Amino acid sequence: MVSVLVTGITELVTNDPALGAGRLGIVRDAAIVVELGASAEAGTASDASAEAGTDTGASAEAQRGRRAVPDGVPASDDRVTWVGLAAAAPPADRVIDVGGRAVVPSFVDSHTHLAFAGDRAAEFAARMAGESYDGGGIASTVAATRGASAEALRARLAALVAEARAQGTGTIEIKSGYGLTVADELRLLRLAREVTGETTFLGAHVVPPEYVGRADDYVDLVTGPMLAECAPHARWIDVFCEPGSPHAFDGDQSRAVLLAGRAAGLGLRVHAGQLGPGPGVRLGVELGAAAVDHGTHLTREDVDALAGSTTVATLLPGVEFSTGSPYPDARALLDAGVRVALATDCNPGTSFTSSMPLCIALAVREMHMTPAEALWAATAGGALALRRDDVGRLGIGARADLTVLDASSHVHLSYRPGVPLARTLALTG
Ligand SMILES: N=CN[C@@H](CCC(=O)O)C(=O)O
Numbered sequence: 001m002v003s004v005l006v007t008g009i010t011e012l013v014t015n016d017p018a019l020g021a022g023r024l025g026i027v028r029d030a031a032i033v034v035e036l037g038a039s040a041e042a043g044t045a046s047d048a049s050a051e052a053g054t055d056t057g058a059s060a061e062a063q064r065g066r067r068a069v070p071d072g073v074p075a076s077d078d079r080v081t082w083v084g085l086a087a088a089a090p091p092a093d094r095v096i097d098v099g100g101r102a103v104v105p106s107f108v109d110s111h112t113h114l115a116f117a118g119d120r121a122a123e124f125a126a127r128m129a130g131e132s133y134d135g136g137g138i139a140s141t142v143a144a145t146r147g148a149s150a151e152a153l154r155a156r157l158a159a160l161v162a163e164a165r166a167q168g169t170g171t172i173e174i175k176s177g178y179g180l181t182v183a184d185e186l187r188l189l190r191l192a193r194e195v196t197g198e199t200t201f202l203g204a205h206v207v208p209p210e211y212v213g214r215a216d217d218y219v220d221l222v223t224g225p226m227l228a229e230c231a232p233h234a235r236w237i238d239v240f241c242e243p244g245s246p247h248a249f250d251g252d253q254s255r256a257v258l259l260a261g262r263a264a265g266l267g268l269r270v271h272a273g274q275l276g277p278g279p280g281v282r283l284g285v286e287l288g289a290a291a292v293d294h295g296t297h298l299t300r301e302d303v304d305a306l307a308g309s310t311t312v313a314t315l316l317p318g319v320e321f322s323t324g325s326p327y328p329d330a331r332a333l334l335d336a337g338v339r340v341a342l343a344t345d346c347n348p349g350t351s352f353t354s355s356m357p358l359c360i361a362l363a364v365r366e367m368h369m370t371p372a373e374a375l376w377a378a379t380a381g382g383a384l385a386l387r388r389d390d391v392g393r394l395g396i397g398a399r400a401d402l403t404v405l406d407a408s409s410h411v412h413l414s415y416r417p418g419v420p421l422a423r424t425l426a427l428t429g
C-alpha cells in the first residue's frame with residue numbers, strides 16, 4: 001500500500017461539514033493523505049454501479065487494484081485516509097506539493113450525451129440568428145451516429161472524456177440516445193461502458209424517423225426488445241418527457257418507459273421541463289427518480305414536489321447558454337430546500353461543452369447561485385444525482401478524486417470565467 005501526502009493546499013473543499021467550515025467543509029492551509037488502491041482495506045463502497053451488478057468487469061479489476069478504465073473517468077480506487085492542517089500531517093511514502101492552490105472534489109458530471117458522431121454547428125449558428133430549439137435536430141445526429149464506425153465513435157468519446165477530465169471532472173454519466181435501433185443503442189452503451197459505470201439507456205430520446213406517426217409502436221420497441229438488450233449495459237434509464245414536442249414523449253409514454261426500466265432493474269432519470277412546463281418533474285418524483293434534469297420551465301407544483309422528495313433537480317446552464325432559453329429558477333429550488341446538481345449536458349445540439357467550470361460560472365452569474373452553492377451542486381449534488389456516496393466529497397473513505405485549481409479559492413471558478421483553472425490531480429506517475 002502506497003500513501004501519498006498532498007500538501008501546499010490554501011483551501012481544501014471537503015464537502016464534509018464535520019471536517020471544516022460551512023457546508024463545503026473548508027479547511028485552510030490543509031493537507032490530505034491518500035492510500036493508492038485502498039478500497040478493499042478502507043471498507044467503503046467500491047463503486048455503487050459495480051455493487052448493483054451492472055459494472056462487473058470494472059469491479060473485477062477493482063479487486064486487483066486500479067480499474068480497467070481508459071484515461072477517462074473514473075480512474076481509480078484510491079481513497080482518502082486523512083484530512084487536516086498541513087502542519088499536523090502524518091508522514092507518507094510520497095509527497096505532492098500543489099504550491100499554494102485550492103483543491104476541491106473532482107466534479108461529478110451527472111448528465112452527458114458523449115456517444116455520438118458529427119456536430120451541429122450550423123444549427124447553433126441558425127439559433128444565434130433567431131431560430132428556436134425544438135429537438136428536431138437530434139435526427140441529424142442519429143443519422144451521423146448510425147453511419148459512424150465503432151472506432152470513430154470510440155475515438156470521439158475518448159477525446160470528450162479526456163477533455164472533461166482535463167477540466168477537473170472525475171465522474172461522468174453518459175447516455176445513449178443517438179442510435180434508436182436495438183443494435184445502435186446497444187453499440188453506444190457498450191462504448192460508454194468502456195469509460196464509465198454510469199451509463200444511461202436513453203432509447204426514448206426522440207421518436208426516430210422510421211417511427212414518425214407511430215410513437216406508441218416505438219415505445220413498445222424501447223420498453224421491449226431494446227430494453228432487454230440494453231439493460232445489462234446500463235445503470236439508468238432516461239426519457240425525454242416533453243408533451244409539447246412532436247419529437248419527444250408525453251406523460252403516459254414516459255411513465256411506460258420508466259416503469260419498464262425500473263422493472264428491468266435500472267434507476268430512473270428524466271429530461272423534464274426543457275421546452276415548456278409538463279408532467280416530467282412530478283412523474284420523476286412520483287416514481288422515485290434519482291434526478292429530473294433541465295427544469296428550464298418549472299411550476300410551483302414542480303418545486304413543491306421536489307422539495308418533499310429525494311429526487312435531485314439537475315440544472316444544465318450550458319443548454320440555456322447555447323439555446324437562448326431562459327435560465328432555470330435555481331433560487332426557487334434552493335430556497336425551497338431542493339437538492340440541486342449542476343451538469344454539462346454535453347451534446348452536439350444544445351450544449352456542446354464538457355466544461356463544469358463554465359457551468360459553475362453560468363450558475364453564479366445567470367442563475368444567482370452563490371459560488372459555494374454552485375461548487376457544491378457540481379460535486380456533492382452530482383454525486384447525489386447518481387446516488388453515489390464515494391465521490392463528490394473528500395472526507396475519510398471517499399475516492400481520492402482531487403481537482404486542483406490554479407487559484408487560492410474555489411470562488412475563482414466563477415470569478416475568472418473561461419480561464420482553465422481546474423485540472424484533475426494525478427496521484428501516480
Ligand atoms: N433534450 C434532449 N436531449 C438533449 C439534446 C440533444 C440534442 O439536441 O442533440 C438535451 O438534453 O438537451
Ligand SMILES: [Zn+2]
Pocket residue numbers: 111112113271345347
Ligand atoms: Zn440531456
